[in-house]
Amino acid sequence: MKFTQRARGIVQTIAVALSLALPLVxxxxxxxxxxxxxVSSGSRGARTFTAPPSTPTAPNAxxxxxxxxxxxxxxxxxxxxxxxxxxxPGMGMLGGLAAxxxxxxxxxxxxxxxxxxxxxxFSSIIGLILxxxxxxxxVRLAMSWxxxxxxxxxxxxxxxxxxxxxxxxxTATGFGLGSGSAxxxxxxxxxxxxxxxxxxxxxxxxxxxxxxxxxxxxxEMVSYVTQDIADHKAQNIxxxxxxxxxxxxxxxxxxxxxxxxFASVALRYSLIDxxxxxxxxxxxxxxxxxxxxxxxxxxxxxxxxxxxxxAIQQT
Numbered sequence: 001m002k003f004t005q006r007a008r009g010i011v012q013t014i015a016v017a018l019s020l021a022l023p024l025v026x027x028x029x030x031x032x033x034x035x036x037x038x039v040s041s042g043s044r045g046a047r048t049f050t051a052p053p054s055t056p057t058a059p060n061a062x063x064x065x066x067x068x069x070x071x072x073x074x075x076x077x078x079x080x081x082x083x084x085x086x087x088x089p090g091m092g093m094l095g096g097l098a099a100x101x102x103x104x105x106x107x108x109x110x111x112x113x114x115x116x117x118x119x120x121x122f123s124s125i126i127g128l129i130l131x132x133x134x135x136x137x138x139v140r141l142a143m144s145w146x147x148x149x150x151x152x153x154x155x156x157x158x159x160x161x162x163x164x165x166x167x168x169x170x171t172a173t174g175f176g177l178g179s180g181s182a183x184x185x186x187x188x189x190x191x192x193x194x195x196x197x198x199x200x201x202x203x204x205x206x207x208x209x210x211x212x213x214x215x216x217x218x219x220e221m222v223s224y225v226t227q228d229i230a231d232h233k234a235q236n237i238x239x240x241x242x243x244x245x246x247x248x249x250x251x252x253x254x255x256x257x258x259x260x261x262f263a264s265v266a267l268r269y270s271l272i273d274x275x276x277x278x279x280x281x282x283x284x285x286x287x288x289x290x291x292x293x294x295x296x297x298x299x300x301x302x303x304x305x306x307x308x309x310x311a312i313q314q315t
Contacts, residue, residue, distance in 0.1 A: 034271065035205040036314075040066050041065065042298065042313075043218075045070075045255075045262050045300070049070075052298075053252050055251070056248075058268070058295075060315045067224055068220075068311075069220050186254050186263055198297070203241075206240050210229070221310065237275050238278045240272075241271050241273050245270045248267075249265055249266060250266055259302060261300065262310070272290055274288065295314060
């Protein structure tokens with residue numbers, strides 16, 4: 001009996017410690033300050049709720065949008081990601097499981113049953129361990145399915161070439177042109193426009209030049225950037241991005257919707273990203289040393305017009 005009570009005490013202590021540690025880890029995790037704030041924002045037309053295929057530049061799946069004005073066409077397409085601690089970028093299914101365990105434990109404490117009120121003895125502890133093991137297996141299977149899904153999608157959108165197939169070639173701008181199998185042809189001049197937009201948009205963000213951003217991005221993206229700038233002013237800080245250099249880029253997919261062309265491209269670039277106090281110039285976050293970022297940027301182009309930024313997704 002003593003052993004059972006001691007085991008229950010150990011399990012409860014570990015559970016409480018984990019529940020207190022999770023928010024602390026989230027609080028100290030570094031947040032990107034460059035344009036977009038390190039979250040996924042914007043819209044990809046009819047493909048907003050479909051992840052772009054992975055590429056050699058961005059082999060990891062792009063995250064769902066945290067901020068988007070596009071509404072799902074049907075319940076089966078899913079919904080925009082919401083806020084909250086357990087719905088942060090990268091948390092995904094594990095965040096939901098953690099929320100479930102933590103919520104169940106807190107409810108048990110509120111109703112007098114303890115953190116794990118159903119643990120009546122040592123056999124219950126073993127049962128709990130078995131349940132956790134089953135959940136881990138389910139998560140692994142789900143992740144494997146997700147990975148296979150994106151590998152299949154890549155085969156239809158200029159993804160990595162199959163063994164024996166001609167390899168993609170790289171342009172002077174740093175973009176690999178893929179296999180050319182995308183429904184919409186993207187020319188070298190388009191890649192030059194994408195690289196130019198990368199640097200011009202970051203410069204407009206640094207200068208807090210909203211008028212300039214209106215010529216480079218969609219109204220939706222400008223609205224998010226304007227809000228981020230307002231938040232920085234309220235905190236009396238300013239984010240400065242400089243020395244932006246494209247290191248590698250390739251096409252994830254390109255398509256046409258009515259009179260509008262879309263292109264999602266993976267970008268890996270270096271930059272100096274620092275946040276300073278607006279009054280004193282004191283460094284608040286970041287450094288003078290270059291860092292690297294990998295994101296998927298989606299551009300759109302109305303017929304006869306120029307490309308403009310429509311979305312940024314983290315990987």
